[in-house]
Amino acid sequence: MRILENFVILLKAQRGLEESDSYEKLLNSHGYVVKQVNTLVFEFHDLSELKEKLESSKKYSGLLLSSPRCVEAVYFALNKNKLESSWHGKHNYAVGEATHLVALKKLGINCRGKESGNAKNLSSIVAKENIGTDKPFLFPHGNLKTDTLKIELSKSNISIEGVLVYDTLSNPNIEEEFADVTEKFTLFPEYIIFFSPSGVRSSVEILRKSPGCLNKMKCIAIGPVTETSMKEENFNIYGVAASPNPEEVLNIIKR
Template sequence: MLKKSVLLLKSQKDEGANDKYEDLLKSNGFKVCQVKTLIFDFKNIDWLKDKLLNSEKYAGIVFSSPRCVQAVCLAIEDNREVMDNWQAKYNYVVGEATYSEALEKTGLRCKGKEAGNAANLAKIILQCKDQLEKPLLFPHGNLKTDTLKNELGKEGVDIEGVLVYETIPNPGIEAEIKRATNDFSNIQEYIVFFSPSGVYSSLKFLKDIKDFSNAKLIAIGPVTENAMLDEKLNIFGVTKNPTPQDVLDLILQG
């Protein structure tokens, strides 16, 4: 067991970008290893661009992940002022990471950074339901659930989805886990799962590692927690919000 060490099982990060989870944990004395569980294939960018150019048709936009923000940036890369037309609209995000990405990359100050999942975001959006006379534009990935659409639909709020990326299991995950665990011989004290897909794609390689059963497993949010419970895993803790500070707090409490 690699004491005071953390294995982050995350989707791929932006090239050249620092990882906030890794930075915070390292600054608090933890050794951190990161394995990409998922990679992303962007698509329908021209279709998204057309919708962004026709902002008058929408009440606002919903970003459910940093990848959705990235897709918008790809769509408007030669015409960034397009987002000026969205500034005064009802714009939303799920979580702090997506909020920061949207603010930095598009200039939009969105509501919902305290929402850790789609159900919570729906409640926030519905606070303004009387003003949402037009659809909300919803760029999304292929693994989205229907929670947001269903919850808003019950109250007559329309949401117009466009598939902008597909999430694909990292074909090199076995090699990355092998490197992170010293050829499958030693496991980190803490393992953080960020998504159900990450659970399913990594578990078959982790289960046979010595001391895996003694590792402290952390879930980012209730959806990931449910996937871990389905796999009969003992969960050390579940973050209330998908933030680096929540992960650190869980570890320090233990």
């Protein structure tokens, strides 16, 4: 087993159709070799129900898109076509810049709320801009969604109509992906970045098959919840990024 300097592995969820990785882009620009192992994958389903709802735009105030995966579900439900023009004049919302950009490119809609960053902040924007609306918002979502949007918007008498369109699953091929990026567990990264507790749980036993690698790699957590999971597994934590911010991760690596 050998540790390769300036080699970074990102342990995070599978990328979507149009997602570039801001961490990889920034670290590459500073001379680091970056590879990703998918901890979670996404399985779409029930898109016929979503398609029917999308064809009934008159029933809705607009769309709520909480992640790039939600945008992709709409795109696949429409057989990889853009939304019909009747949706364009509605109040459509996206959580975050990445979701906004995918919706613009794949669906042809310029969503509001890209600066929100999370569901609670988005609900405040939606509530302010839709006082008195009597039509629900269409909300395609995954199996791990929270009730934040529903609860917060109900305080302003705004309803949402959810439809489950994808499941988030542990990557069944994670060990094979690890083997691929580490040259069959012989070449390990100087830095390994964990983005979620699921990433910790799904990889810890794989890493323990290579004695000593966890002690030699510099393990970085994204957020305090991930940090807690790493501590529970007795990881030696090199640093913790308080928020999912590529610049903050770079600062930890370069210190």
